[in-house]
Amino acid sequence: xxxxxxxxxxxxxxNGKTRTVLVNKPARFYPAEDAPVPFKSRKAARPTAIRSxxxxxxxxxxxxxxxxxxxxxxxxxxxxxLLLVTGPFKINGVPLRRVNQAYVIATSTKVxxxxxxxxxxxxxxxxxxxxxxxxxxxxYEEEPKKSAVTESRxxxxxxxxxxxxxxxxxxxxxxxxxxxxxALSKGQYPHLLKF
Amino acid sequence: xxxxxxxxxxxxxAKGRVLGFTRAKRNTKENTSLVQVEGVQTPEDAQFYxxxxxxYVYKASRVIDGSKVRVIWGKITRSHGTSGVVRAKFRSNLPxxxxxxxxxxxxxxxxx
Numbered sequence: 001x002x003x004x005x006x007x008x009x010x011x012x013x014x015n016g017k018t019r020t021v022l023v024n025k026p027a028r029f030y031p032a033e034d035a036p037v038p039f040k041s042r043k044a045a046r047p048t049a050i051r052s053x054x055x056x057x058x059x060x061x062x063x064x065x066x067x068x069x070x071x072x073x074x075x076x077x078x079x080x081x082l083l084l085v086t087g088p089f090k091i092n093g094v095p096l097r098r099v100n101q102a103y104v105i106a107t108s109t110k111v112x113x114x115x116x117x118x119x120x121x122x123x124x125x126x127x128x129x130x131x132x133x134x135x136x137x138x139x140y141e142e143e144p145k146k147s148a149v150t151e152s153r154x155x156x157x158x159x160x161x162x163x164x165x166x167x168x169x170x171x172x173x174x175x176x177x178x179x180x181x182x183a184l185s186k187g188q189y190p191h192l193l194k195f
Numbered sequence: 196x197x198x199x200x201x202x203x204x205x206x207x208x209a210k211g212r213v214l215g216f217t218r219a220k221r222n223t224k225e226n227t228s229l230v231q232v233e234g235v236q237t238p239e240d241a242q243f244y245x246x247x248x249x250x251y252v253y254k255a256s257r258v259i260d261g262s263k264v265r266v267i268w269g270k271i272t273r274s275h276g277t278s279g280v281v282r283a284k285f286r287s288n289l290p291x292x293x294x295x296x297x298x299x300x301x302x303x304x305x306x307x
Contacts, residue, residue: 189234
């Protein structure tokens with residue numbers, strides 16, 4: 001518990017050496033009428049709920065973004081609520097990536113990822129832009145240079161994918177399934193499809 | 196295209212047609228458009244598409260941001276009638292030349 005007062009040295013030979021001063025000073029100014037105080041919010045921050053169809057190992061179809069149409073394996077939900085997925089990279093070129101569950105269709109196909117443990121170091125901070133990358137983005141002159149993939153990302157990717165690719169290879173045709181992209185063709189209506 | 200090319204499907208949206216604006220016989224409400232989604236014939240089937248984003252894609256001669264293709268985004272708000280037609284609201288009202296034109300009903304936000 002900090003003290004309510006503190007001693008402060010004072011300059012000037014005739015002023016005495018120190019003064020005792022209150023640590024928390026009272027306000028200098030009080031408004032004439034009490035300002036209205038806003039109500040305290042009664043909302044509680046809760047983790048985003050994932051759909052029951054999405055479980056670790058579920059094959060998801062990405063609906064938007066650079067990898068739209070790709071079938072990827074769901075790994076875990078991150079603290080921000082986003083889903084962590086991987087291609088695996090060797091199979092369809094999708095790296096460790098975050099995706100919002102609203103932009104994803106969960107299929108009934110599941111991969112056994114119980115053998116694969118994902119490091120706690122792969123969280124939202126893992127995907128944050130580094131200061132150098134931010135600087136490069138701000139300063140680009142002619143064209144934005146392609147940013148090289150950091151070693152840590154490549155290493156994390158290999159580590160995670162090793163076990164998953166092994167599990168995928170056990171099921172017949174699953175590798176071909178994951179490397180093929182999803183698309184609608186004539187006569188296929190999404191509301192009638194079973195995913 | 197060279198002969199013998201295999202066309203792989205790329206479509207990740209349901210096809211729809213713009214039927215017109217919500218209207219009575221003599222008054223139209225242009226803020227809401229009616230969309231017929233392909234393959235949807237009942238309001239129960241249309242339930243799947245509620246909330247999905249819709250894009251009216253069209254071309255113009257002037258180049259903007261390096262492209263002649265332009266989009267008006269919107270979303271499907273509710274079903275309309277008993278035959279699977281659906282109402283959609285767009286960021287800006289659709290131009291009447293879009294009546295009968297195709298519209299892309301995206302599969303997101305997804306709830307599957």
